[in-house]
Structures are given as structure tokens and as C-alpha cells.
Amino acid sequence: QQQVRQSPQSLTVWEGETAILNCSYENSAFDYFPWYQQFPGEGPALLIAIRSVSDKKEDGRFTIFFNKREKKLSLHITDSQPGDSATYFCAASGQGTGSKLSFGKGAKLTVSP
Amino acid sequence: GPKVLQIPSHQIIDMGQMVTLNCDPVSNHLYFYWYKQILGQQMEFLVNFYNGKVMEKSKLFKDQFSVERPDGSYFTLKIQPTALEDSAVYFCASSWGGASAETLYFGSGTRLTVL
Incomplete structure (x- = not known):
């Protein structure tokens, strides 16, 4: 059972454009939603995270928009750069769901110069 | 930032052999995890470990798998015996x-190839 879903699976944008990656989840107990960035040959690294008490979290060019009612969130990357080309994983965890992160299948972002 | 080190980066073994994957976690961390990733796809939770004990494990954590962290040293994942479907990249966290x-x-990550 896929608890965290991501779309699209892959996305290509031009340098300077805004990339939007979507995520949805099933478990209402989830209250913590980190996004991880992974480059080939490396482990995932935390990019930005949001808790369910907030509807927006911003860090530089990266913004998470969160809709608790619809159980959806999205990662917006503004002014995309070629160095942003990576796979992005949406993840979730929460009190009572065990001390683990559940990951989506990932979205491969390519930023063309 | 904090670093988690995994040794080796790549391991090739024959089916049926035993393999131990080693992880040197961040020094003051208390919770430890293993995840499995196939072909650069989804990260699948295997197990987490706290205070010397397994807290939770998924159905992917077969009976052939075991974890330990003896004397606060490496956090290890042992697979004995290995099977072809164990080929994957294993991430420690x-x-x-x-x-x-x-x-x-x-x-x-440690890329495990079972032949």
C-alpha cells in the first residue's frame, strides 16, 4: 500500500522557470513532511520540511505548500538552476506511525540550461 | 553537516553467502535506520533501531536479516543467506x-550485488 504518492515521475524545465512537484498522502496521522533531494550515487539529503500545523514553508528558492484537508502538498522550486537537477522524494511521518519515514517513489527533475 | 559513513560502497557476493553492511552514524544520534532502494526508485523502510533494540521492521526485513550495534560502534545490517532479490542499494540513516x-x-549507500 503506497502511503505517499508523487507526481509527476519526471519533469523537465528550462533554467529560470518554476518547477512544481506534487505529493499526496493517505494517513491522517502524518504530521511531518520532509522533502529529500538525491543526486546520483549519493544518499538523500533533507531539502526542506513542513509540519501539518503550517500551510507554507519557504527556504530561499524552495517553498512547500500544504493542504491538510486535501492531504496534498507541493514543492515549488523557483528560478530553477541546472544544479537543481536531481531526484526529489516526498516523505511523511507522524506520531503513532512509528519512528520511520515513508517515502514516495520520487520525481526526477531535469533543468535544462 | 553531519555525516553518515557507509562501508563498503559496493559489495558483490554469490547467492547464499553472508554479507554485513556497515554504517558509522552521526556520533550523538540515538535512532538508526536501514532503507532499501532498487534501481534508483523508492526508498523502502527496512528497520529502525533504538536503545539496543529493533523498534519496528517492515515486511521487507526478512528472517535472514539482522541488525545490531555492538558497544556503540558500527550499526550493521547482516543478511544470511543472501538471495538474488537482495540486490539493491542499502542506505543507513x-x-x-x-x-x-x-x-x-x-x-x-552500499550497492549490494548478489550473483
Whole structure:
């Protein structure tokens, strides 16, 4: 059972454009939603995270928009750069769901110069 | 930032052999995790470990799998015996608190190839 879903699976944008990656989840107990960035040959690294008490979290060019009612969130990357080309994983965890992160299948972002 | 080190980066073994994957977590972290990733796809939770004990394991954590962290040294994942379907990249992670409260820091992974 896929608890965290991501779309699209892959996305290509031009340098300077805004990339939007979507995520949805099933478990209402989830209250913590980190996004991880992974480059080939490396482990995932935390990019930005949001808790369910907030509807927006911003860090530089990266913004998470969160809709608790619809159980959806999205990662917006503004002014995309070629160095942003990576796979992005949406993840979730929460009190009572065990001390683990559940990951989506990932979205491969390519930023063309 | 904090680093999780995994040794080796690549391991090739014959089916049926035993393999031990080693992880050196961030020094003051208390929670430890193993994840499995096939072909650069989804990260699948295997197991987490706290205070010397397995807290939770998934159905992917077969009876052939075991974890330990003897004397606060490496956090290890042992597979005995290995099967072809165990071929994957295994990521170790650690955190100070539980995953719902704290950032998980991942290592670069060990690519396991079972022939």
C-alpha cells in the first residue's frame, strides 16, 4: 500500500522557470513532511520540511505548500538552476506511525540550461 | 553537516553467502535506520533501531536479516543467506530523535550485488 504518492515521475524545465512537484498522502496521522533531494550515487539529503500545523514553508528558492484537508502538498522550486537537477522524494511521518519515514517513489527533475 | 559513513560502497557476493553492511552514524544520534532502494526508485523502510533494540521492521526485513550495534560502534545490517532479490542499494540513516521530530541523515549507500 503506497502511503505517499508523487507526481509527476519526471519533469523537465528550462533554467529560470518554476518547477512544481506534487505529493499526496493517505494517513491522517502524518504530521511531518520532509522533502529529500538525491543526486546520483549519493544518499538523500533533507531539502526542506513542513509540519501539518503550517500551510507554507519557504527556504530561499524552495517553498512547500500544504493542504491538510486535501492531504496534498507541493514543492515549488523557483528560478530553477541546472544544479537543481536531481531526484526529489516526498516523505511523511507522524506520531503513532512509528519512528520511520515513508517515502514516495520520487520525481526526477531535469533543468535544462 | 553531519555525516553518515557507509562501508563498503559496493559489495558483490554469490547467492547464499553472508554479507554485513556497515554504517558509522552521526556520533550523538540515538535512532538508526536501514532503507532499501532498487534501481534508483523508492526508498523502502527496512528497520529502525533504538536503545539496543529493533523498534519496528517492515515486511521487507526478512528472517535472514539482522541488525545490531555492538558497544556503540558500527550499526550493521547482516543478511544470511543472501538471495538474488537482495540486490539493491542499502542506505543507513540516523537521527537524534524519532523520525517524526528529527531530520534523518543518510549515508551514500552500499550497492549490494548478489550473483
